[in-house]
Amino acid sequence: MVSRGYVEIGFVQSRSNFPMFVYRDGPEIMILLLHIDDIVLTASYLSHISAFIRTLGVEFEVKDLGTLNCFLGIEVSHLSESFMSSPSDAHFEVVKHILRYLKDALGHGLLLQRSTDSSLLVAYSDANWAGCPNTRRSTTGYYVFLGPNLISWSAKKQHTISRSSDETEYRALAYVCVDTVWI
Structure with missing residues (x-):
């Protein structure tokens, strides 16, 4: 089984998402998502992705398709800015809108009922x-x-x-x- 090979080189298979494997080494993290014969790979450093692809190429025929644009029929978009690294006035307005909503909703809640099947x-x-x-x-x-x-x-x-x-x-x-x- 191919997934066993990922575990042997240090990846840990996710318990909640079986096709996902995570590799950690200090600050380095690499996440691999496996679907039949397709792999989506992301990592802390681009150089680690390149090294991993070369390692895979020793055992398998590998074709690097570059930046991910579509996977399983789902379009992937890449944002050029991060909200946390370069916040703008528009981001601040959204935050204020959320805070106003939360302030007005403080008295609202959900009624939870006891039940014999409450663990279901x-x-x-x-x-x-x-x-x-x-x-x-x-x-x-x-x-x-x-x-x-x-x-x-x-x-x-x-x-x-x-x-x-x-x-x-x-x-x-x-x-x-x-x-x-x-x-």
Whole structure:
């Protein structure tokens, strides 16, 4: 099995995301995401990525496709600036908007009920394929319950256009799985 080879060279397989492997050596971190015969790789230093690709090339035929633009039908965009490293007035306005919302919402909350099945975690997801008539983007949503209590939910338009209803449903499932694993 190929994944065993990554573990042998120092990667640790994620417990919550099995195709993900993490390599740590002091301040260096490298994250590898494996899908069939495709690999997405990111690291603290570009030189480490190059060295790892050369190491893989000894054992396997490797084709470096360069900067990631699309993976599993999901478009990847790269931001030229980071909010934390170069905040602007627009970022500050967003922060103020969030703080005003939180200040006004302090008295609101969710009522949690005791239940005999309060340790039961249940999640539901749904999606409508190309539901927006203008952009053809799909909307996904999910709900997560702990016993009878709603503890997490989301409904939003997907960032990319799905090619099929299966792809839309898969994305909805991926979103709820990530949230459920986090909980």
